[in-house]
Amino acid sequence: MNELNKKSIIVTGSSRGIGAEIVKVLAQKSYNVLLNYNKSEKCAIELKKQLKGKNVEIFKADVSKREEVKEMINFALDKFGTIDVMINNAGISQSKLFTDITDEDWNNMIQNNLNSVFYCCQEVLPTMINKKNGCIINISSIWGITGASCEVHYSVSKAGVDGLTKSLAKELGPSNIRVNSIAPGIIDTDMNNGYSKQEIQEIEQEIPLEKVGNVSDIARCIEWLVEDKYTTGQVISINGGWLI
Ligand code: NAP
Numbered sequence: 001m002n003e004l005n006k007k008s009i010i011v012t013g014s015s016r017g018i019g020a021e022i023v024k025v026l027a028q029k030s031y032n033v034l035l036n037y038n039k040s041e042k043c044a045i046e047l048k049k050q051l052k053g054k055n056v057e058i059f060k061a062d063v064s065k066r067e068e069v070k071e072m073i074n075f076a077l078d079k080f081g082t083i084d085v086m087i088n089n090a091g092i093s094q095s096k097l098f099t100d101i102t103d104e105d106w107n108n109m110i111q112n113n114l115n116s117v118f119y120c121c122q123e124v125l126p127t128m129i130n131k132k133n134g135c136i137i138n139i140s141s142i143w144g145i146t147g148a149s150c151e152v153h154y155s156v157s158k159a160g161v162d163g164l165t166k167s168l169a170k171e172l173g174p175s176n177i178r179v180n181s182i183a184p185g186i187i188d189t190d191m192n193n194g195y196s197k198q199e200i201q202e203i204e205q206e207i208p209l210e211k212v213g214n215v216s217d218i219a220r221c222i223e224w225l226v227e228d229k230y231t232t233g234q235v236i237s238i239n240g241g242w243l244i
Contacts, residue, residue, distance in 0.1 A: 006055075007226065008032040008080035010072070012063045012120060013090025015040035017189035018139065020047055021215035022087060022222050027054040029223065034076045036090070038062045063090045063116040066123070073123045082131070085226055086124045088117045088161075089139040093191050098152045106153050113157035117164060125177075134177035137225055138165050139218070142185045142239050158183070162235045169233030178232040182221055185239025187213040208241030 008031070014023045015037035024047070027033045032055045037044035041060065048058050057079045061068040076083050092112045094105060117138055128134025143151055144158025162181050169179040186192060186203055192212075195203070204210055217238055225231065237243055 006031050007084040008034075008076065008082055009085040009087060009226070010034040010036065010076050010083060010120075010124070011087045011089055012036045012116070013038070015044040015047065017191060018184070018187060018215050018218050019087075019089040021219045022089065023047060023056065024051065025216075025219040025223055026226070027051045027056050030054065031085075031226075032080045033057070034059055034072070034079070036061055036063065036072060038090070063088075063120060064111040066119045069116070069119040069123050073120075073127075077127065083124055083127055084133065085135045085137070086120055086128075087137045087139070087222065088120050090116055091139065091157075091191075093151065093154050095150050095194060096153075097150055101153055109153040109157050110160075113154070114160040114164075117161050121164070121168060121179075125172075128177050129172075129175050132176045134172075134175075135226060136165075136168070136177065136179045137222060138162075138179070138181045140165070140181040140183045140235065142183050142237055142243055145183055145235065145237060146243060165235065166233045173232060178225075178228070180225055180231060180233070181235040182218060182225075183235050183237040183239075184218055185213055185237065185242040187215060187218060189215060206242060207239070208244070211240060213238060213240055 011019050011022050013019045014035045023033050023035050035058045048056050059072050059075050061072040138161050140161040141158040143155040144162050148155045165179050165181040
């Protein structure tokens with residue numbers, strides 16, 4: 001059931017990490033929230049349980065597949081009646097020498113990190129354009145801005161997301177739809193499990209604020225962007241000063 005006058009928000013890839021924190025923060029603020037997961041069903045169910053009493057719906061969809069994205073959007077429309085905010089957070093990473101990246105690695109990265117954003121934006125937009133109101137927030141990465149060694153395909157996918165953000169913001173401004181990216185630096189989630197403790201300490205020495213970020217650092221910015229009215233086409237990099 002839609003809670004009256006509260007925005008309805010989809011958060012892709014929100015079973016774990018940054019997405020899960022975004023769901024928690026938005027649900028606590030009593031927005032209507034769709035929690036999307038793909039593989040981590042247990043985590044998704046546990047998170048929904050933690051948020052008992054809040055208007056959180058849960059939906060399994062692999063957002064790298066257009067048909068599943070369509071089903072997710074229809075489910076949200078059915079439950080909430082409308083979608084005001086689309087948060088494209090789902091993503092994967094892989095560390096490999098450029099010369100070792102296979103066609104399959106490349107296509108998998110682009111499919112999961114960039115094409116998923118293309119599908120989610122295209123499928124949600126008719127409802128936003130119809131009411132001349134909407135907000136899209138894409139989670140990209142600092143590596144899309146600076147490029148990362150041994151993560152060329154990841155960096156390309158995130159640079160693509162930022163390109164989509166800026167172009168779409170221009171196209172959709174007249175429809176009163178804001179489109180922005182948040183480009184995190186390094187945030188403490190499973191995505192960075194491949195780094196050793198020593199590697200993390202070395203990274204922290206390069207960051208002016210001398211620490212990796214926390215999921216709440218990203219969720220705070222989301223909370224603000226959801227209610228903001230005049231920010232569009234921006235890539236907001238939250239990185240402790242790593243990129244100045
Ligand atoms: P994470 O802890 O590895 O979580 C990734 C989330 O994405 C999981 O909930 C996963 O769901 C979901 N996901 C992946 N592919 C999906 C798909 N095809 N369909 C639906 N869900 C999918 O990663 P994270 O650190 O929270 O990353 C979230 C976003 O922030 C990503 O876009 C990432 O690139 C970006 N980012 C992260 C960092 C960082 O340092 N952590 C830095 C810059 C940018 P299931 O487990 O249910 O499949």
